[in-house]
Amino acid sequence: MSGTAGTSAPAAASDAAVPLLEVRDLHVRVGEQAVLRGVSLRIRVGEVHAIMGPNGSGKSTLAHVLAGRPGYEIVSGSATFEGRDLFALAPEERARAGLFLGFQYPVEIPGVNNAYLLTAAANAARRERGQPELDAFEFLALVRSKMSLMQIDESFLGRGVNEGFSGGEKKRNEILQMLVLEPKLALLDETDSGLDIDALKVVASGVNSLRAAARAIVLVTHYQRLLEHIVPDFVHVLARGRIARSGDRTLALELERRGYDWIGEQAA
Amino acid sequence: MSMPAATERIGTLERILRDYEAVAAQLPDSAVAADTRRRAARELARLGWPSARDEQWRYANLRAFERVPAFRPAAPAGATAAEQGAAGAAFELPAPLPGFERWVYVDGVRQGPPAAAAAADATPSWSAEQRFGLLCDMFAADRAALRIRGQAAIELLFITSSRAAGAAVYPRLQVELEAGSRLALVERHLGVHDAPSLVCAGVAIELGRGSQLQHYRLQQCGTQAVFTDTLSARLSEESSYQVRQIGIGAGTARTSARVALAGRGASLGWQAIAVGRGEQVHDTTLEVEHMAPGTRTEEVFRGIADERSRLAFSGHIHIDAAAPGSEARQSLRGLIEGAGAEIDLRPRLEINTDEVRAQHGATTGQLDDNLLFYLLARGLDRKTARALLKWAFLGDVLRAIDLPALRSAAEHGAAGQLPDVMAVGALA
Numbered sequence: 001m002s003g004t005a006g007t008s009a010p011a012a013a014s015d016a017a018v019p020l021l022e023v024r025d026l027h028v029r030v031g032e033q034a035v036l037r038g039v040s041l042r043i044r045v046g047e048v049h050a051i052m053g054p055n056g057s058g059k060s061t062l063a064h065v066l067a068g069r070p071g072y073e074i075v076s077g078s079a080t081f082e083g084r085d086l087f088a089l090a091p092e093e094r095a096r097a098g099l100f101l102g103f104q105y106p107v108e109i110p111g112v113n114n115a116y117l118l119t120a121a122a123n124a125a126r127r128e129r130g131q132p133e134l135d136a137f138e139f140l141a142l143v144r145s146k147m148s149l150m151q152i153d154e155s156f157l158g159r160g161v162n163e164g165f166s167g168g169e170k171k172r173n174e175i176l177q178m179l180v181l182e183p184k185l186a187l188l189d190e191t192d193s194g195l196d197i198d199a200l201k202v203v204a205s206g207v208n209s210l211r212a213a214a215r216a217i218v219l220v221t222h223y224q225r226l227l228e229h230i231v232p233d234f235v236h237v238l239a240r241g242r243i244a245r246s247g248d249r250t251l252a253l254e255l256e257r258r259g260y261d262w263i264g265e266q267a268a
Numbered sequence: 269m270s271m272p273a274a275t276e277r278i279g280t281l282e283r284i285l286r287d288y289e290a291v292a293a294q295l296p297d298s299a300v301a302a303d304t305r306r307r308a309a310r311e312l313a314r315l316g317w318p319s320a321r322d323e324q325w326r327y328a329n330l331r332a333f334e335r336v337p338a339f340r341p342a343a344p345a346g347a348t349a350a351e352q353g354a355a356g357a358a359f360e361l362p363a364p365l366p367g368f369e370r371w372v373y374v375d376g377v378r379q380g381p382p383a384a385a386a387a388a389d390a391t392p393s394w395s396a397e398q399r400f401g402l403l404c405d406m407f408a409a410d411r412a413a414l415r416i417r418g419q420a421a422i423e424l425l426f427i428t429s430s431r432a433a434g435a436a437v438y439p440r441l442q443v444e445l446e447a448g449s450r451l452a453l454v455e456r457h458l459g460v461h462d463a464p465s466l467v468c469a470g471v472a473i474e475l476g477r478g479s480q481l482q483h484y485r486l487q488q489c490g491t492q493a494v495f496t497d498t499l500s501a502r503l504s505e506e507s508s509y510q511v512r513q514i515g516i517g518a519g520t521a522r523t524s525a526r527v528a529l530a531g532r533g534a535s536l537g538w539q540a541i542a543v544g545r546g547e548q549v550h551d552t553t554l555e556v557e558h559m560a561p562g563t564r565t566e567e568v569f570r571g572i573a574d575e576r577s578r579l580a581f582s583g584h585i586h587i588d589a590a591a592p593g594s595e596a597r598q599s600l601r602g603l604i605e606g607a608g609a610e611i612d613l614r615p616r617l618e619i620n621t622d623e624v625r626a627q628h629g630a631t632t633g634q635l636d637d638n639l640l641f642y643l644l645a646r647g648l649d650r651k652t653a654r655a656l657l658k659w660a661f662l663g664d665v666l667r668a669i670d671l672p673a674l675r676s677a678a679e680h681g682a683a684g685q686l687p688d689v690m691a692v693g694a695l696a
């Protein structure tokens with residue numbers, strides 16, 4: 001099963017032995033508030049995980065801490081990416097190692113050209129992998145095919161990063177960046193929020209096109225709807241800073257029916 | 269403690285007046301009439317040398333002006349055009365702007381054919397705050413006087429050569445637009461790097477009814493220069509004055525501008541950038557007076573202070589009782605890059621009538637961490653990410669320069685002040 005990714009068999013074997021991402025008993029504070037209170041999570045290549053949970057339960061905090069956003073205090077616990085200590089790496093090193101964060105709220109950066117960012121990001125990743133940098137022509141060919149998949153007009157390349165993009169356009173632009181970067185692990189924080197039904201399908205097909213035996217995807221979402229298009233192998237519920245429950249896709253259906261209260265009762 | 273400061277002030281004023289007496293007889297009437305010069309000298313004597321204790325001069329680097337070795341002009345009438353031409357030829361001129369007529373001034377004196385017959389002759393009565401304008405009236409050896417009827421595009425290059433070392437240069441610019449006329453005007457100050465000298469410009473602008481002036485100002489003097497420009501503009505009914513100002517050169521630079529929106533519906537757009545590094549000090553005061561109904565101001569300043577540089581921008585917009593229905597927007601932003609750098613922004617809106625739409629904001633800070641993290645999370649290295657964001661910070665104003673060749677010059681000038689931006693190749 002793991003042989004399909006095109007990597008040599010021994011490498012694939014060791015990939016399978018070491019989880020792509022391993023989070024152990026992670027405690028994180030923001031200011032005075034203990035936001036994550038003992039999160040453990042193991043993600044192997046080829047897997048799709050969904051993380052659900054009430055507002056304010058710490059889903060974005062977890063994604064941010066893994067991507068290296070400053071402002072969080074890691075009190076205890078660990079996280080490894082392909083066996084490397086994630087917290088010892090700067091955010092840009094994590095990105096180049098193959099970790100991608102799709103932001104819940106992508107920022108607008110007027111004055112920084114979208115095409116420039118995509119090229120710079122793609123080439124940073126390629127350098128890391130020992131691949132030659134793309135010239136402008138190759139880059140355009142690559143990006144055009146991904147843009148048409150994401151149904152983003154080419155004129156967006158010439159605009160500032162997310163500048164004046166609608167909510168849905170910003171989310172599709174996140175997925176476009178992911179497709180260009182081809183990360184090993186994609187953490188998608190509520191990429192489905194604010195999308196209309198058609199855009200949701202576009203985003204889902206973009207994510208599915210990246211599904212591969214050598215990669216893993218983590219979807220943070222509030223809605224079962226996304227999971228109909230991107231079927232997860234595991235569903236976790238984050239509540240009050242802990243993984244309160246894990247299961248397969250039927251857990252998402254149950255949450256849709258019953259809400260989160262019963263999880264709280266069980267955990268108490 | 270105030271004693272030495274007081275003697276120093278008197279000393280500078282005395283030196284100015286002494287220099288004036290020494291050269292007054294040689295200064296050409298064609299640039300400034302002798303009695304206008306005399307009146308300016310008397311007025312300066314009356315006002316005295318400014319003090320850093322005055323609010324309007326607090327951020328000006330007065331010390332640098334006090335250290336100017338001499339106030340006499342580098343090229344009084346005595347210098348021949350050939351000598352001036354030689355000095356100018358040593359300086360590599362920027363590529364000409366397509367569609368623009370170019371006038372070149374070297375050390376304050378026009379090169380080439382004499383000025384056109386139709387000349388403007390406005391000499392503002394400078395306020396105490398604008399008293400450096402008096403210096404230009406006293407000492408100017410030549411002038412650029414434009415009276416425009418119809419449409420024109422003119423590029424003025426003011427070049428300070430190494431011959432001006434140890435002396436001063438007084439670019440003097442008088443512009444009058446007749447009713448309905450349009451002028452695109454480039455005013456560019458350039459200089460060699462090793463010439464410690466005073467460049468003291470005086471600019472007077474009169475806009476006739478319905479006229480439009482696009483005024484592009486690039487200050488790229490040599491790093492040793494002490495630069496100051498004093499500008500006074502008066503706008504009649506329905507006229508429009510659009511200024512794009514890029515301040516990157518000189519060791520010390522001070523701009524003092526005053527714009528009177530005197531006619532109904534007149535509008536001003538003032539967009540400025542300053543980028544400082546090393547020990548540079550850039551200080552601008554802009555005073556706008558809304559005197560008539562339905563007048564508009566849009567004021568934008570973006571400043572980046574690197575290393576130990578200091579930037580200040582003071583924008584004072586005054587809306588008179590006689591100016592109902594006016595609109596004023598002011599957006600001042602500073603980015604502090606250097607550990608020893610400083611930025612002072614002083615927005616001020618004074619409104620004395622109803623039915624006014626006004627908005628102002630001023631923020632000084634560091635690069636936005638959220639934007640920085642976004643770029644890092646895409647794998648860009650920190651240096652590149654920071655350079656991109658710095659560049660983006662100046663983007664609004666740079667993009668507002670709608671002449672591609674000039675915008676490119678401004679971009680390269682600004683990027684030259686930000687070595688990391690240059691290294692990243694952020695400019696297209």
Ligand SMILES: Nc1ncnc2c1ncn2[C@@H]1O[C@H](COP(=O)(O)OP(=O)(O)OP(=O)(O)O)[C@@H](O)[C@H]1O
Pocket residue numbers: 030031033035053054055056057058059060061062071104
């Ligand atoms: N920078 C911060 N400053 C203050 N509080 C913070 C900060 N970041 C997170 N928090 C707090 O941590 C808690 C978890 O926030 P987080 O954004 O991780 O929740 P979430 O699960 O992603 O919620 P949502 O479903 O609404 O996106 C919240 O109570 C939030 O207010």
Ligand SMILES: [Mg+2]
Pocket residue numbers: 059060061104189190
């Ligand atoms: Mg969240």
